[in-house]
Every structure is written in structure tokens, then in C-alpha cells.
Amino acid sequence: MHAISVIYDNNEEPEDYIHEAYLKNTYVNTYKHVIHGIRKEAEWFKTNLKPLEPPPTVTQPGRPKKLRIKELGEVPMSNGRIGHFLKRITCTSCGEEGHNKKTCDRRKELKQKLEKKAIFLFDLI
Secondary structure: OOOHHHHHHHHOHHHHOHHHHOOOHHHHHHHOOOOOOOOOOOOOOOOOOOOOOOOOOOOOOOOOOOOOOOOOOOOEEEEEEEEOOOOOOOOOOOEEOOOOOOHHHHHHHHHHHHHHHHHHHHHOO
């Protein structure tokens, strides 16, 4: 049976079983005070204590990473070679940049012209 239905069967109210931490009054009382922001570093109080040091670094278990983590804006390289995205593709058929031999429009045009000549020569025979 569900807990609320048991509470109603006992002629009681479910609100009687709610902890006071979950009540609206508790929430309002908790956050009614103003929390002030932190001052600028120049306005901090000077003390004679040593400045805080970061905790000591602990070598993590497991195999260390092979490559270091690249900084923002640094070009990722694999195996010390320039990736294909940095190289300019040059067509070996026409010599222009931006496409390769397979996608060359001039090669396709030449191929179509040769096919037309072949058909014309075949018709003559």
C-alpha cells in the first residue's frame, strides 16, 4: 500500500509527516539574510601568514598519456605529421587546387569529348 493512503486510512494528514527542513518557512528563514560578495583582491586584509600553496600533486595510477593535451587554438597533429585538413589538395590532372583527379571537371569534360569522338568514329566504321 502507498504511504499516503496508509496515512489517510489512519485519519491523519500527510503534512504531519513532512520534516520541518522542507517547509516554506524554513526556506524563507534560511535565505532572508543578504549574502555580500567578496571584495577585490586589492582590498583584502594583509596577514603575516604564509600564502596558501596548492595541494601536492599525486601521480595517478595507470598508464600515462602518450601525447600532451593541446592548448586552445593549438593545431592538433597526429604522429608529428600535418593532418590532411591543413594540406591543400591539388589535382594531378589539371594542377588546380581545391579538388582531386577524381572530382576534376576538366577531366570529365575531356572524357565526354573523347566519348563523343569515339562514338563518331564508331559510326563511320
